[in-house]
Amino acid sequence: xxxxxxxxxxxxxxxxxxxxxxxEVVAPEEVYEGFNPTFTYPIYGEEEKIYGYTDLVIDLRFAxxxxxxxxxxxxxxxxxxxxxTIDDVEGTLQKFIPAGYYTDEAAxxxxxxxxxxxxxxxxxxxxxxxxxxxxxxSKGKRKRDGNQALDPESEDVVEFEVYxxxxxxxxxxxxxxxxxxxxxxxxxxxxYINEEEEIWExxxxxxxxxxxDASHTVAYHFVGYSTLYPFYYYPEKVRMRLSQFVILTPYQxxxxxxxxxxxxxxxxxxxxxxxxxxxxDPAEAFEDLRDKNDLEMLLAHEQFLEEGYGPxxxxxxxxxxxxxxxxxxxxxxxxxxxxxxxxxxxxKWRRDLKIAGRQFQRLVEMxxxxxxxxxxxxxxxxxxLQVKERLYRFNFEILAQLELEERYEKxxxxxxxxxxxxxxxxxxxx
Numbered sequence: 001x002x003x004x005x006x007x008x009x010x011x012x013x014x015x016x017x018x019x020x021x022x023x024e025v026v027a028p029e030e031v032y033e034g035f036n037p038t039f040t041y042p043i044y045g046e047e048e049k050i051y052g053y054t055d056l057v058i059d060l061r062f063a064x065x066x067x068x069x070x071x072x073x074x075x076x077x078x079x080x081x082x083x084x085t086i087d088d089v090e091g092t093l094q095k096f097i098p099a100g101y102y103t104d105e106a107a108x109x110x111x112x113x114x115x116x117x118x119x120x121x122x123x124x125x126x127x128x129x130x131x132x133x134x135x136x137x138s139k140g141k142r143k144r145d146g147n148q149a150l151d152p153e154s155e156d157v158v159e160f161e162v163y164x165x166x167x168x169x170x171x172x173x174x175x176x177x178x179x180x181x182x183x184x185x186x187x188x189x190x191x192y193i194n195e196e197e198e199i200w201e202x203x204x205x206x207x208x209x210x211x212x213d214a215s216h217t218v219a220y221h222f223v224g225y226s227t228l229y230p231f232y233y234y235p236e237k238v239r240m241r242l243s244q245f246v247i248l249t250p251y252q253x254x255x256x257x258x259x260x261x262x263x264x265x266x267x268x269x270x271x272x273x274x275x276x277x278x279x280x281d282p283a284e285a286f287e288d289l290r291d292k293n294d295l296e297m298l299l300a301h302e303q304f305l306e307e308g309y310g311p312x313x314x315x316x317x318x319x320x321x322x323x324x325x326x327x328x329x330x331x332x333x334x335x336x337x338x339x340x341x342x343x344x345x346x347x348k349w350r351r352d353l354k355i356a357g358r359q360f361q362r363l364v365e366m367x368x369x370x371x372x373x374x375x376x377x378x379x380x381x382x383x384x385l386q387v388k389e390r391l392y393r394f395n396f397e398i399l400a401q402l403e404l405e406e407r408y409e410k411x412x413x414x415x416x417x418x419x420x421x422x423x424x425x426x427x428x429x430x
Contacts, residue, residue, distance in 0.1 A: 012037055039190075040184075227244040
């Protein structure tokens with residue numbers, strides 16, 4: 001029996017095609033050709049099915065840097081007689097990619113070769129980092145020595161760069177039209193943004209590789225990108241919202257998302273016209289990425305920790321007061337984190353670090369939990385009340401509809417769930 005229905009996620013095959021000389025400087029596992037998207041329902045419908053073909057392959061290739069596109073399709077059989085409508089595979093996809101894509105493979109590969117030598121990322125370079133090349137000596141050394149700096153000139157090291165662009169960046173509108181399909185293919189509920197809204201900003205992440213021949217040609221390869229939308233903040237500043245964030249499949253689970261987020265955060269902090277960074281409806285995976293990086297930033301901030309946790313081991317003895325004076329016991333002074341947290345102090349740091357209100361409150365709660373002594377009943381109770389107060393305010397409309405006893409039970413249940421999740425997140429940074 002012939003099956004005429006195909007899963008569109010499996011049928012659509014994506015490739016990031018490098019020029020032959022650029023393939024010579026990468027390991028075989030870095031030739032990123034033949035991977036599938038996460039979603040195709042924005043293109044082929046909610047059920048993500050294509051009808052009328054067997055062994056269907058939709059071959060959508062991108063020049064790894066310039067993202068010039070090539071599209072073809074193949075199948076072993078096409079249904080000829082049916083009362084149902086056979087899907088127009090290429091015609092449907094055409095609506096989501098810019099005109100002028102290649103259908104001649106030889107012409108496309110020639111374009112890949114040309115662009116490899118001439119393409120440069122659009123926008124302004126704002127951030128860079130390095131990684132050991134796969135199977136290089138640097139990779140093993142990095143594991144042994146931790147975050148030791150790597151020489152970007154070394155053949156064993158790969159550079160990555162983040163560029164900031166706007167609609168006014170020369171050539172960027174055309175580049176964005178080739179790039180934006182990744183939003184549909186990787187972000188659930190993702191949609192194209194309106195080019196007529198001039199205030200959008202973009203962060204683009206590229207891998208930078210140098211050829212080993214005499215030319216030492218530098219080639220750039222697209223990794224992912226993020227979109228930012230500024231909202232007016234009285235009287236003359238903006239609140240920046242991170243809207244879309246995508247790292248392509250071959251580069252996922254290698255911490256490139258964290259580096260792109262760090263680039264965005266540093267851009268926000270350094271820009272005096274931006275008051276804070278917010279995130280639009282983040283997916284769970286992105287929430288974890290955001291929490292992990294924000295926590296690592298705070299845990300590396302010496303002044304914040306010194307004020308927050310108070311005198312640490314090795315510091316001068318604390319002043320004795322009250323019962324401590326009477327018994328001769330040393331009183332351990334609490335820092336501003338408490339619990340309960342010093343709200344004025346926390347708000348001052350939140351503004352300085354440009355972190356959104358609810359996110360900063362959650363981070364503070366995690367940092368308190370990190371060093372909370374479970375045997376200190378007073379502190380444990382103060383912490384529980386602090387978290388519950390925030391949860392009550394955040395879920396007020398739902399909780400207010402419940403009877404008092406049921407409200408208490410629901411709040412306690414939510415607190416326990418939040419604490420468990422905090423412990424999971426803290427384990428990511430320990």
